[in-house]
Each structure stands twice: as structure tokens, then as C-alpha cells.
Amino acid sequence: MxxxxxxxxRDVLPDEMxxxxxxxEALRSTFEQHGYGEVxxxxxxxxxxxxxxxxxxxxxxxxxxxxxxxxLALRSDMTIPIAxxxxxxxxxxxxxxxxxxxxxxxxxxxxxxxxPREFLQAGIELVGAPPPDGDVExxxxxxxxxxxxxxxxxxxxxxxxxxxxxxxxSFEVPAAERLPLLxxxxxxxxxxxxxxxxxLGLAPDxxxxxxxxxxxxGGPEVLDQVxxxxxxAVENLRRCYELLAERGLADRVIIDLGLVRDLGYYTGxxxxxxxxxxxxxxxxxxxxxxxxxxxxxxxxxxxxxFDLQRVHVAQTEEERLG
Amino acid sequence: xxxxxxQDAARLTIAVPRGALFQETLGLLDxxxxxxxxxxxxxxxxxxxxxxxxxxxxxxxxxxVEHGSADLGITGKDVLLEQPEREVYELLDLGFxxxxxxxxxxxxxxxxxxxxxxxxxxRIATKYPRIAMNWFMETGRQIEIVEVKGSVxxxxxxxxxxxxxxxxxxxxxxxxxxxxxxxxxxESSARLIANPVSHKLKADTIDDLVERIRGAS
Numbered sequence: 001m002x003x004x005x006x007x008x009x010r011d012v013l014p015d016e017m018x019x020x021x022x023x024x025e026a027l028r029s030t031f032e033q034h035g036y037g038e039v040x041x042x043x044x045x046x047x048x049x050x051x052x053x054x055x056x057x058x059x060x061x062x063x064x065x066x067x068x069x070x071x072l073a074l075r076s077d078m079t080i081p082i083a084x085x086x087x088x089x090x091x092x093x094x095x096x097x098x099x100x101x102x103x104x105x106x107x108x109x110x111x112x113x114x115x116p117r118e119f120l121q122a123g124i125e126l127v128g129a130p131p132p133d134g135d136v137e138x139x140x141x142x143x144x145x146x147x148x149x150x151x152x153x154x155x156x157x158x159x160x161x162x163x164x165x166x167x168x169x170s171f172e173v174p175a176a177e178r179l180p181l182l183x184x185x186x187x188x189x190x191x192x193x194x195x196x197x198x199x200l201g202l203a204p205d206x207x208x209x210x211x212x213x214x215x216x217x218g219g220p221e222v223l224d225q226v227x228x229x230x231x232x233a234v235e236n237l238r239r240c241y242e243l244l245a246e247r248g249l250a251d252r253v254i255i256d257l258g259l260v261r262d263l264g265y266y267t268g269x270x271x272x273x274x275x276x277x278x279x280x281x282x283x284x285x286x287x288x289x290x291x292x293x294x295x296x297x298x299x300x301x302x303x304x305x306f307d308l309q310r311v312h313v314a315q316t317e318e319e320r321l322g
Numbered sequence: 323x324x325x326x327x328x329q330d331a332a333r334l335t336i337a338v339p340r341g342a343l344f345q346e347t348l349g350l351l352d353x354x355x356x357x358x359x360x361x362x363x364x365x366x367x368x369x370x371x372x373x374x375x376x377x378x379x380x381x382x383x384x385x386x387v388e389h390g391s392a393d394l395g396i397t398g399k400d401v402l403l404e405q406p407e408r409e410v411y412e413l414l415d416l417g418f419x420x421x422x423x424x425x426x427x428x429x430x431x432x433x434x435x436x437x438x439x440x441x442x443x444x445r446i447a448t449k450y451p452r453i454a455m456n457w458f459m460e461t462g463r464q465i466e467i468v469e470v471k472g473s474v475x476x477x478x479x480x481x482x483x484x485x486x487x488x489x490x491x492x493x494x495x496x497x498x499x500x501x502x503x504x505x506x507x508x509e510s511s512a513r514l515i516a517n518p519v520s521h522k523l524k525a526d527t528i529d530d531l532v533e534r535i536r537g538a539s
Binding site: 110114155157187188189190191192215217218254256272274275276277278279280281313314316317320 | 325390519
């Protein structure tokens with residue numbers, strides 16, 4: 001007799017479980033070797049606490065009442081719970097603090113989209129390490145973990161979540177026009193972005209840069225596209241790239257000026273990980289220097305997380321190719 | 323989740339829509355130097371591996387592109403508006419397949435308006451439930467959506483609904499069915515879309531193609 005489970009959730013049986021466990025162990029042990037201690041936090045949190053980290057409660061989609069009538073929510077990522085943890089359990093610890101996790105998170109899905117609503121993430125959070133060194137450490141650990149998991153063809157895109165906002169400001173785009181432009185960029189609607197920019201009547205150079213930024217991706221040469229008085233806006237990316245190159249990781253990295261992650265709390269570097277075998281990013285993250293302050297312990301922080309199921313697809317494809 | 327077929331960074335797979343946008347898409351592919359002879363002659367075959375083309379209905383194009391089964395795709399803006407959650411890059415307005423999304427109702431006395439006024443709601447048939455719902459919500463009116471799969475024009479003629487939301491290019495089908503356009507919701511045309519991962523990992527190949535299309539049009 002077949003009993004249903006909610007769409008977007010699944011059972012994992014031993015054959016798959018063995019492989020998933022091997023991947024999560026490869027990632028986790030790499031994190032641990034680099035000094036990231038593993039933590040668990042509750043799957044259920046107070047909705048209000050998640051909301052402290054992000055107005056939309058980090059996109060939390062599942063809420064319920066406990067027996068006392070308090071509003072609980074299923075976490076939609078691990079970054080906000082760890083920010084809460086740092087503020088409450090590491091209030092006096094000297095930074096930097098390095099933590100890692102392998103944990104389920106929950107998001108609503110559109111019916112029929114084939115996306116999971118319960119997904120397993122493995123990730124790290126580095127708290128108290130400012131840019132560029134903190135950014136570079138997170139990227140280097142992430143790349144080492146993918147290598148350990150048996151992936152060979154991955155690339156990591158690195159951008160700056162505050163870059164477009166900064167450029168709009170320096171070109172004196174009216175405040176009311178900025179949000180629709182940022183939204184178009186986040187939706188990857190480059191046609192809409194161009195149409196809106198044309199209406200603003202900016203200087204031709206400014207309009208061209210703002211329209212092209214979303215497609216400026218590649219090696220360090222893309223940084224030269226943002227030049228003159230604006231070059232400060234990409235200074236951190238330039239430093240990150242140099243430091244990654246010193247570690248011999250340059251050919252793994254794509255500099256991507258158009259990269260924006262849709263979560264609301266990124267303030268600096270943003271990351272996304274790609275593999276040719278998977279049509280979606282394997283994972284992502286970035287710098288969120290304002291988040292911990294909202295929980296009462298103001299520290300710069302940076303993190304990255306992988307979707308284990310997607311890493312698994314990439315890894316099986318890697319094995320098939322031999 | 324399934325692995326997408328392995329291929330080198332210089333090769334692209336393009337999802338091509340059969341239907342209203344097909345002929346002009348073929349013209350575009352010709353202009354790019356793709357051999358479309360087999361594509362033109364065989365309307366049952368779906369996968370044309372040697373030229374990197376897959377054919378499908380326009381509303382499926384964002385699905386294949388989002389999952390990376392195709393690196394690029396061509397589809398209507400109407401399709402993208404109806405599926406806003408799809409994570410794809412919208413790279414170019416290709417300029418062809420121009421049409422408008424409109425509200426239409428039986429010509430003559432405005433039954434749609436009367437239903438809204440006297441009954442507080444109206445019934446609208448459409449193949450685009452989200453675009454229709456958003457439009458009436460944004461304009462502060464309550465409606466009930468009746469989703470149909472084809473020949474939307476029929477629905478108001480025999481009393482299923484008060485009006486329709488549909489695409490029109492010339493307005494001819496509306497007129498032939500005694501319907502009159504009441505409101506324009508938006509304009510649509512063909513768009514070039516890209517899978518986000520392909521857009522990063524095959525950047526040079528995709529940028530080169532986009533430049534050639536910009537040059538060709």
C-alpha cells in the first residue's frame with residue numbers, strides 16, 4: 001500500500017544514503033580540517049527570531065503554532081540560525097569563530113517545478129574575519145571541499161552584492177528608480193533593465209556600463225571595465241582575486257560583476273558555485289556584515305553552503321566520465 | 323534531478339519554439355549560419371543534435387532552459403510573464419512575434435463592466451491565469467479565473483465567462499468572434515533566454531552569439 005509524502009520531499013534508501021553520506025562526510029571533514037567546528041541548531045525556530053535576521057524571515061514558508069500559541073517557523077537556511085547562535089552562545093568568544101553544518105532547510109516550491117522543499121545543505125560560516133581575507137578563506141575552503149567530494153570541473157563565481165547599488169549611487173540615479181533596476185537585475189531580466197536604463201537619460205558611458213554589468217564575467221580583465229573614480233567599487237574583488245591567485249586557485253574562479261544573490265542580507269562579496277553537469281548552482285553564499293549586529297553582536301561575517309543533492313548529481317556525472 | 327548531457331564549452335543547445343514564433347526563429351538561425359533544412363522539412367522530429375537544436379511548444383522553453391537541458395531558448399515575453407519564477411536570463415528582445423496581451427469582451431453592451439459593477443466580480447477565461455489575475459488585482463478589481471487550454475474566444479460567446487485575457491497580433495480573431503478589445507495589459511515579443519549556469523560556464527560562446535544576433539537584426 002502506497003502512502004503519499006508531500007511533493008518536494010523524499011525518502012532516501014540505503015544505496016543513495018551511502019553515497020550522500022560519503023559526500024557530506026567529505027565536505028564536513030574538509031571543513032573540520034580547516035578549523036570549522038560542526039554545529040546543530042533546531043529545525044524549528046521562533047518566527048520572530050528568524051525575522052530579526054531578515055524581514056521576510058529568510059523566505060521561511062512553513063509556520064506553525066506550538067502548544068502555547070507561539071509562532072514557530074521551519075528555517076529556510078542556516079545562516080540566520082547561526083547568527084542567532086553566535087550572538088547567544090558565543091557572546092564573549094574572541095573572533096574569528098569558525099562553524100560548519102550539514103543540515104536540512106525548507107522552502108516553498110512552485111508546483112511542478114521539480115524543486116525540493118526540504119533540502120540538505122553543507123556549509124560554513126566564518127565570523128569576525130573582515131574582507132578580503134575572510135572572503136578568500138571561505139572560497140578556498142569551499143573549493144577544497146568540492147575537490148574532496150570528487151568534483152573536478154566546478155567553477156566558483158565571485159561578485160559583489162553591493163556593487164550595482166554603489167554604481168547607481170555614484171551615477172546619481174534617482175533613489176526611486178534604483179529598486180526597480182536592482183529587481184530587474186536580480187530577476188536576470190536584462191531586457192527590462194536596458195529599457196529602464198534608457199529612460200533615465202544618463203551619460204552614455206554610465207548607461208552602457210549599467211546595462212553591460214550583468215554580463216561582465218570572466219577573468220581579472222572584467223575588473224578593468226569599472227575604471228576611473230569607480231574602480232574603488234571593485235577594489236575588494238581585485239584583492240580577493242589576487243589572493244586567490246597566490247593560492248593557485250585563479251583558474252577555478254570566475255569574476256562576475258553581474259552576480260547578485262536574492263537573499264536580502266549580503267553586503268559585500270557574493271559567491272555561486274557551478275558545475276557543467278547541473279543546470280542550477282551547486283551552492284552559494286557571501287558576506288553579510290550587518291546580520292550579526294541585528295542579533296546584538298556586531299561582527300563581519302561570510303559563509304557559503306552547498307546543496308548536497310546537486311553536488312551528488314555532479315559527482316556521479318564525474319564518476320561516469322571517469 | 324538528472325545530470326545535463328555533457329558537452330564542450332563551445333557547443334550550445336538551443337530550445338526553439340514550434341508554433342507562431344517558429345518561422346521567424348528559423349530565419350534567425352539561417353542568419354546565424356545554422357543549417358535549418360532538416361528542421362524545416364521534418365515537423366515530427368524534436369531533437370536535431372548535429373545543429374544543437376531542440377523543438378518544443380513555446381511554454382515549455384523556459385522549463386528546459388531553467389534545468390539546463392538547453393543552454394539557450396527562444397520564447398515569447400508572454401510565456402516569461404506567466405512563469406515569473408523561472409530562473410533564466412532574459413538576454414535579448416528579438417523583435418519578432420510582436421503581439422499584445424489584452425482584455426476582450428463581447429462587442430456591444432459592456433457585459434464585463436456590468437458584471438463587475440452589479441455582481442462585484444466577473445469571470446475571465448484565459449490561458450494566462452497569472453497575468454490575468456495580476457492585471458485585475460493591480461487595477462483593483464475582483465475576478466474569477468477560468469483556465470482553458472485553447473480557443474479562448476469561444477468561452478464568452480456561449481456564456482461561460484464575461485470576458486477573456488488573451489494574446490492578439492492583428493485583432494482579427496477577436497473581431498471574427500464578435501469580441502472587442504477593452505484593455506491592453508502589455509506588449510510581447512520573442513526573447514532570447516539563457517540558463518544561468520551556462521551563462522557563466524559558456525560565457526564566451528553565448529556572448530559571441532548574442533553579438534551576432536544584435537548585428538543581424
